[in-house]
Amino acid sequence: MIRHTVSFALVHAEGSAEEAAFLARGREVLTGVPGVEDFQVSRQVSPKSLHRFQFAMTFADETAYRAYDAHPAHRDFVASSWEPEVADFQELDLVPLS
């Protein structure tokens, strides 16, 4: 099991319609990609990071994760929304230890 997370800051103003549209589109597109489980959007509220949101999702294994990464819907979202609208981000891939 791999929990893939990405925290990010948008180029849009806080509370803007563009911010809400980005979050809604991310949820819609990414939850539609096969293999994505337990998708969660969170607000990042610590002042110790400039990131304001996080997307998190679980993959059963590395194969499912790679299929997601290569999926056209994911690639299109990255090119058409993520790259122009995200100012900064950090990805983590987490494998729980017993």
Add this chain to the structure above:
Amino acid sequence: MIRHTVSFALVHAEGSAEEAAFLARGREVLTGVPGVEDFQVSRQVSPKSLHRFQFAMTFADETAYRAYDAHPAHRDFVASSWEPEVADFQELDLVPLS
């Protein structure tokens, strides 16, 4: 609900006894602090971050989080283990959006 996460890299060699001891002590001490729920240690496996582990825990609310932060067991862990043994870290505080 607040999910507090901190990803980090240790000063210790990968797979060392010191690394294992740090993770075990962190789990032991932090799960003993009142208010800490769903404590999870994960390995961070993405090559896009130099961090190698993550601690994650849930607090019911801001009051519980502040009590944890001020708790002597937490403060002692930070001073005696975290500060000398952690090379780099990043904290995030995540509040799920519906």
